[in-house]
Amino acid sequence: MQEITLKSNNNQxxxxxxxxxxxxxxxxxxVLAQSRDDLWxxxxxxxxxAVQALLAQGLDPNTxxxxxxxxxxxxxxxxxxxxxxxxxNNRKTDLNIMNGYQETPLMYVSLVGNLDMAKQLVSKGAxxxxxxxTPLHYAAAKGQLPVVEFLLSKGALxxxxxxxxxxxxxxxxxxxxxDTVQALLAAGADPSAINTNGVDAVQAARDRGHTxxxxxxxxxxxxxxxxxR
Numbered sequence: 001m002q003e004i005t006l007k008s009n010n011n012q013x014x015x016x017x018x019x020x021x022x023x024x025x026x027x028x029x030x031v032l033a034q035s036r037d038d039l040w041x042x043x044x045x046x047x048x049x050a051v052q053a054l055l056a057q058g059l060d061p062n063t064x065x066x067x068x069x070x071x072x073x074x075x076x077x078x079x080x081x082x083x084x085x086x087x088x089n090n091r092k093t094d095l096n097i098m099n100g101y102q103e104t105p106l107m108y109v110s111l112v113g114n115l116d117m118a119k120q121l122v123s124k125g126a127x128x129x130x131x132x133x134t135p136l137h138y139a140a141a142k143g144q145l146p147v148v149e150f151l152l153s154k155g156a157l158x159x160x161x162x163x164x165x166x167x168x169x170x171x172x173x174x175x176x177x178x179d180t181v182q183a184l185l186a187a188g189a190d191p192s193a194i195n196t197n198g199v200d201a202v203q204a205a206r207d208r209g210h211t212x213x214x215x216x217x218x219x220x221x222x223x224x225x226x227x228x229r
C-alpha cells in the first residue's frame with residue numbers, strides 16, 4: 001500500500017511539473033512570435049537590446065525583410081548603428097550577404113561614409129573586391145573620400161568595372177567630387193574608361209554640369225595618351 005501511495009504521489013508531481021512546462025511553453029510562443037513581428041520596428045528605432053533578446057531566443061541574424069534586406073543592411077538604411085554593430089559582431093552573421101540588388105553591408109556603409117564601421121567590417125572579413133558594383137563605386141558615388149582612401153589602401157581595384165562597365169572614377173566625376181577623383185587618379189584610375197553607353201569620367205562630369213572637372217580630366221586623358229605614344 002505504501003508503494004502504491006508513493007507511486008501515486010510521484011505521478012501527481014510529474015503531472016504538475018508537466019503542466020507547468022506546457023503552460024510556460026504555450027505562453028512563450030505567442031510572445032516570441034509577436035516580438036519577431038516587431039523586429040523591424042526595433043531596427044528602425046535602433047533598439048539593440050530588443051534585437052539582442054530576439055537573437056538570444058534563436059533569431060537568425062541574417063533574417064531579411066520583405067524587400068530582401070538583411071537586418072545589418074536595413075540598420076544602415078535606418079541609421080540604426082547600435083543594431084548594426086550588434087548584428088555585425090554576431091558570429092552567425094554573414095558579413096558578405098547580398099540583398100536582391102547584389103549589394104553588401106560594406107557597400108551600404110561605404111555609401112554613407114561610415115569609416116569606422118567600414119574598417120570593422122573589413123577586419124572581420126568583408127570582401128572589398130567582387131564582381132559587379134563594389135564598395136569603392138558606392139563610396140566614390142557620394143564622394144566619401146576617407147572611405148575611398150581606406151578601401152584603396154586595402155587593395156580596392158581603382159578600375160573595377162560595374163556590370164555596365166562604369167568605373168569608380170566615373171561615379172566620383174558624376175558627383176563632382178574633386179578630392180575623390182584626385183585620390184582615384186593617384187591610385188591609377190583611368191578616366192578614359194568607358195561604360196556600355198560610351199560614357200567615361202570626362203563625359204560623366206560634363207553631363208552633370210561639372211565643366212571644370214571635365215576639362216581637368218580631359219587634360220589628364222590627353223597627357224596620358226601623349227605619354228604612351
